[in-house]
Amino acid sequence: MVTVHALILAVAMFSLGLVGLLVRRNVIYMLLSIEIMLNSASLAFIAAGARWGQADGQVMYLMILTLAAAEVSVALGIVLQLSYRFRTLDADAFSEMRG
Amino acid sequence: MLHLLWLIPALPMAGFLSLALGSFLSRRAIAWIGAGSVGGAALVAGLIAADFLRLLPDVTSYRQTLWTWVSTSGLSVSLSWHLDPLSLVMVLVITGVGFLIHLYSTEYMAGDEGYRRFFAYMNLFVAAMLTLVLADNLLLLYLGWEGVGLCSYLLIGFWYREPENGAAAQKAFIVTRIGDTAFAIGLFILFAHLHTLSIQQVQIFAAGAWPVGSPMAVTVTALLLAGALGKSAQLPLQVWLPDAMAGPTPVSALIHAATMVTAGVYLIARLHALFTLAPPVQYAVAIVGLLTLLIAATSALVQRDLKRALAYSTISQIGYMFLALGVGAWSAALFHFLTHACFKALLFLAAGSVILSLHHEQDIFRMGGLRRQLPLAFWTFLVGAAALSGVPLVTSGFYSKDWILWAAWSSPLSRYWIWFGAAVGTVLTGLYSFRLVFRVFFGPQRTAPGPGPGLAVAVPLVLLALFSLTVGFLEVPRTIADAPLFSRFLSSVLPATPSLPGMDESVEAGQQVTISILSLLGIALAAALFLPRPAPADRLSQWPGVRAITALWREGWGFDRLYDAAVVRPWLFVTRDTEDPIDRGYTALETAVRWCHRGLVATQTGRVRWYAATLAMGALLLLGLFALWTI
Amino acid sequence: MEWLFYIAAAVALTATIRVITHLHAVHALLYFVVSVLALALIFYLLGAAFAAALEVIVYAGAIMVLFVFVVMLLNQGPLTVEQERRWLSPGIWIGPSALALVLLGEVFVIIAGGGLGSADPVPIRPKEVSISLYGPYVIAVELASLLLLPGLIGAYHLGRRRAKERG
Numbered sequence: 001m002v003t004v005h006a007l008i009l010a011v012a013m014f015s016l017g018l019v020g021l022l023v024r025r026n027v028i029y030m031l032l033s034i035e036i037m038l039n040s041a042s043l044a045f046i047a048a049g050a051r052w053g054q055a056d057g058q059v060m061y062l063m064i065l066t067l068a069a070a071e072v073s074v075a076l077g078i079v080l081q082l083s084y085r086f087r088t089l090d091a092d093a094f095s096e097m098r099g
Numbered sequence: 100m101l102h103l104l105w106l107i108p109a110l111p112m113a114g115f116l117s118l119a120l121g122s123f124l125s126r127r128a129i130a131w132i133g134a135g136s137v138g139g140a141a142l143v144a145g146l147i148a149a150d151f152l153r154l155l156p157d158v159t160s161y162r163q164t165l166w167t168w169v170s171t172s173g174l175s176v177s178l179s180w181h182l183d184p185l186s187l188v189m190v191l192v193i194t195g196v197g198f199l200i201h202l203y204s205t206e207y208m209a210g211d212e213g214y215r216r217f218f219a220y221m222n223l224f225v226a227a228m229l230t231l232v233l234a235d236n237l238l239l240l241y242l243g244w245e246g247v248g249l250c251s252y253l254l255i256g257f258w259y260r261e262p263e264n265g266a267a268a269q270k271a272f273i274v275t276r277i278g279d280t281a282f283a284i285g286l287f288i289l290f291a292h293l294h295t296l297s298i299q300q301v302q303i304f305a306a307g308a309w310p311v312g313s314p315m316a317v318t319v320t321a322l323l324l325a326g327a328l329g330k331s332a333q334l335p336l337q338v339w340l341p342d343a344m345a346g347p348t349p350v351s352a353l354i355h356a357a358t359m360v361t362a363g364v365y366l367i368a369r370l371h372a373l374f375t376l377a378p379p380v381q382y383a384v385a386i387v388g389l390l391t392l393l394i395a396a397t398s399a400l401v402q403r404d405l406k407r408a409l410a411y412s413t414i415s416q417i418g419y420m421f422l423a424l425g426v427g428a429w430s431a432a433l434f435h436f437l438t439h440a441c442f443k444a445l446l447f448l449a450a451g452s453v454i455l456s457l458h459h460e461q462d463i464f465r466m467g468g469l470r471r472q473l474p475l476a477f478w479t480f481l482v483g484a485a486a487l488s489g490v491p492l493v494t495s496g497f498y499s500k501d502w503i504l505w506a507a508w509s510s511p512l513s514r515y516w517i518w519f520g521a522a523v524g525t526v527l528t529g530l531y532s533f534r535l536v537f538r539v540f541f542g543p544q545r546t547a548p549g550p551g552p553g554l555a556v557a558v559p560l561v562l563l564a565l566f567s568l569t570v571g572f573l574e575v576p577r578t579i580a581d582a583p584l585f586s587r588f589l590s591s592v593l594p595a596t597p598s599l600p601g602m603d604e605s606v607e608a609g610q611q612v613t614i615s616i617l618s619l620l621g622i623a624l625a626a627a628l629f630l631p632r633p634a635p636a637d638r639l640s641q642w643p644g645v646r647a648i649t650a651l652w653r654e655g656w657g658f659d660r661l662y663d664a665a666v667v668r669p670w671l672f673v674t675r676d677t678e679d680p681i682d683r684g685y686t687a688l689e690t691a692v693r694w695c696h697r698g699l700v701a702t703q704t705g706r707v708r709w710y711a712a713t714l715a716m717g718a719l720l721l722l723g724l725f726a727l728w729t730i
Numbered sequence: 731m732e733w734l735f736y737i738a739a740a741v742a743l744t745a746t747i748r749v750i751t752h753l754h755a756v757h758a759l760l761y762f763v764v765s766v767l768a769l770a771l772i773f774y775l776l777g778a779a780f781a782a783a784l785e786v787i788v789y790a791g792a793i794m795v796l797f798v799f800v801v802m803l804l805n806q807g808p809l810t811v812e813q814e815r816r817w818l819s820p821g822i823w824i825g826p827s828a829l830a831l832v833l834l835g836e837v838f839v840i841i842a843g844g845g846l847g848s849a850d851p852v853p854i855r856p857k858e859v860s861i862s863l864y865g866p867y868v869i870a871v872e873l874a875s876l877l878l879l880p881g882l883i884g885a886y887h888l889g890r891r892r893a894k895e896r897g
Contacts, residue, residue: 001732002732002735002775002776002850002851003776003849003851004841005735005736005739006735006739006772006776007841008838008841009739009742009743009772011833011834011837011838011841012743012834013742013743013746013765014833015830015831015833015834016743016746016747016750016830017746017750018711018715018826018829018830018833019750019823019826019827019829019830020749020750021708021711021826022708022711022712022715022825022826022829023750023818023822023823023826024750024817024818025708025817026755026810026813026814026817028755028797028801028804028806029750029755029758030707030708031797032749032750032758032759032762032797033749033750035762035793035797036746036749036750036762036765039765039766039769039789042781042785043769043772043773046773046776046778046781047776047851049778049854050776050777050778050851050852050853050854051849051851051852052852053849053852053854054854054862055854055858055859055861055862055863056862056867057778057854058778058780058781058854058859058862059859059862059863059867059870061778061781061784062784062859062863062870062874063870063873063874065784065785065788065789066874066877066878067877068789068793069788069792069793069878069881070877070878070880070881070882071881072793072796072797073796073881073882073884073885074881074884074885074888076796076797076800076885076889077884077885077886077887077888077889078888079800079804080800080803080804080888080889080891081888083804084891089804089806089810091706091707091708092706092708094705094707095704095705095706096705097703097705098703098704098705098706099700099703099705712825712826712829715829715833716829718833719829719832719833719836722833722836722837722840723836725840726836726839726840726843729840729843
């Protein structure tokens with residue numbers, strides 16, 4: 001039962017992360033919300049791996065971890081550049097590709 | 100020699116092709132090819148004429164078929180030439196006068212950058228005109244008909260950089276198109292009923308199939324008449340000819356004086372059998388001729404532009420030809436065509452020489468006193484004007500015009516008032532032609548002339564002057580010397596003019612004297628009004644009534660304004676200012692697409708959160724579908 | 731030991747909610763660290779000890795620390811808090827919450843639809859993970875290195891402050 005509940009927890013956290021992504025205008029928070037979503041996805045994988053008794057879940061978790069690490073570093077670099085250039089961290093201000 | 104007939108249209112055609120494709124040709128080569136092709140055709144025509152005259156009266160026609168043009172069930176048309184006295188006269192005029200005009204153009208157009216283009220178009224025109232007159236069947240005739248219309252358009256708008264010239268060319272083409280369409284419909288009906296388009300056969304079949312005055316004959320001839328009216332610039336389609344003077348002067352001389360505008364006369368003369376089957380239409384021909392004659396003569400009287408005056412004069416003289424055709428004087432009309440071609444071309448070329456010397460000044464009120472400095476132009480113009488007025492006994496115009504008027508008096512198809520109108524026209528003709536002479540060559544000089552013409556201009560002028568004086572002797576009436584050579588020549592093709600009983604020589608002599616007096620009266624009036632300084636005409640034109648009439652006559656009796664209001668404006672309103680449903684359908688499609696586009700563009704906000712939201716919504720949709728599917 | 735799982739789950743959820751609603755960036759980050767730690771505990775309870783250790787060391791210990799450093803670098807002072815307050819009006823929660831609730835609902839429906847089966851979590855030891863990783867899933871290792879190298883270069887390049895673009 002725990003594994004199913006862990007799955008439910010993962011989904012709940014994912015949707016919380018989604019809400020955070022859609023609501024917050026500050027890029028930092030958006031990145032944070034994405035991290036939350038990644039985290040919840042990894043929880044889902046671990047739960048699945050535990051349910052079936054295979055190591056695949058944890059292997060996938062390792063991949064997610066690597067991905068999160070690379071993504072965060074690059075994303076934060078971009079955030080730094082954006083803050084230098086636009087002097088704001090408002091995600092809505094970076095909308096030059098409209099139309 | 101007769102078998103060389105095909106060369107006559109072929110030489111100018113070859114000239115056209117070489118000039119059109121020969122961008123590398125030098126000016127001399129262009130002049131030689133351009134004038135030479137027509138000259139060659141004239142030479143061949145001369146030889147063929149000599150041969151033909153020798154063969155008369157045993158051989159009255161000659162037919163040469165080149166190849167089959169159209170061959171389907173029901174319609175079989177070949178490219179064949181038909182030579183008989185009528186077409187021979189036309190051919191000799193076209194090639195002879197045409198060659199002189201081409202020769203003149205080698206000097207007149209020498210400074211123009213479109214030298215090669217000019218001669219190419221002129222050669223094409225001559226080829227098309229020869230096709231028209233030599234055609235054995237109506238389809239080939241129509242081909243030539245269209246061809247001359249095309250060349251007329253190309254040559255009127257020759258100096259295409261000026262928009263007015265293009266407008267004038269368009270006007271000419273569109274107005275003649277109206278006539279051409281009627282002509283084509285007439286041909287369709289003709290073919291539908293008689294199943295042939297061969298000119299000879301059409302006339303025979305029609306005479307057999309349609310009784311005189313039958314609706315079918317009237318309809319077909321009326322349509323053909325409409326075509327002739329368009330091409331010959333007669334009422335009501337005469338509005339294009341004055342504006343056509345926008346083209347170079349040789350063009351005006353060749354196309355709009357000597358040849359193309361006489362195509363209508365040729366058509367009616369050629370199909371005279373059809374017209375005699377429809378007396379109402381033949382009567383209409385005479386009426387149209389009379390009205391046009393008078394309207395154009397009055398318009399010519401008050402023109403300021405030298406070429407426009409000559410254009411109206413042309414319209415008027417062709418009115419005389421139509422009048423002749425209408426009263427059954429077929430040969431007289433052709434004779435007047437012959438003399439008119441000579442003196443009208445002469446007048447245009449002399450006018451061109453004057454215009455060129457005055458650096459393209461065409462307003463006669465700015466000319467004057469040129470007779471000493473431009474003697475050649477003066478004397479030749481004088482000869483032309485004399486011929487136009489019909490100065491008795493010495494000019495060709497006298498003989499041809501007198502013949503027409505005698506027919507108007509003596510023909511059973513005519514009425515007294517037709518003769519009277521033509522007689523008034525004679526006075527007017529003398530008046531307006533000598534008005535031009537006195538205004539341009541006498542009186543105070545207002546513009547100084549440049550150098551006189553060279554040889555290439557002088558020779559045609561002199562030759563045409565000579566012809567204008569001598570050609571008349573081809574038909575000397577019985578009251579003078581009785582040498583009806585011309586009518587005898589054409590007698591195998593054109594029937595003799597009918598004559599009422601009691602029209603004997605004394606009546607004819609009386610008529611001739613009257614006409615002579617009238618033409619001299621016109622000249623005298625012109626001398627009285629325009630010769631003294633200051634000209635009494637200037638004072639006369641200040642009177643209010645006279646001024647109003649002058650304004651009306653100057654714009655050709657207001658036909659342009661009438662057509663503009665009655666036809667052009669409503670048409671433009673319908674096409675330009677109302678939206679038709681098909682157009683609206685297309686626009687609706689465009690509006691719908693644009694609406695979708697705007698909708699889709701609205702989704703591209705450039706904001707990341709929005710995009711994330713759309714992602715989430717998409718994922719929701721898919722999950723929902725998945726959920727529905729599994730449960 | 732099930733009650734431990736539910737406590738950790740509650741902590742994780744609360745911390746996540748606090749993350750997305752907090753006005754101050756650093757506080758939000760710290761709340762996130764808390765939720766990560768809670769999640770690490772859950773991993774351990776699910777028998778993935780190795781994953782739990784990694785979660786704490788790499789995620790909380792490296793990634794989040796990087797986050798904190800960068801946020802501090804960006805110098806978000808009280809003005810930012812004010813700005814966040816303005817941005818976070820109550821009304822803007824409605825749409826995304828609805829979306830998330832629908833999503834939740836759908837997933838619940840799918841889960842409740844059954845066919846998942848439940849079993850007690852089987853503990854997986856690091857040895858098994860490594861055998862699996864360097865056995866059939868060795869490509870994962872290669873991919874990871876492929877990912878990390880450009881990440882490194884990108885992060886270095888993007889993080890540079892170009893002298894001529896000051897101001």
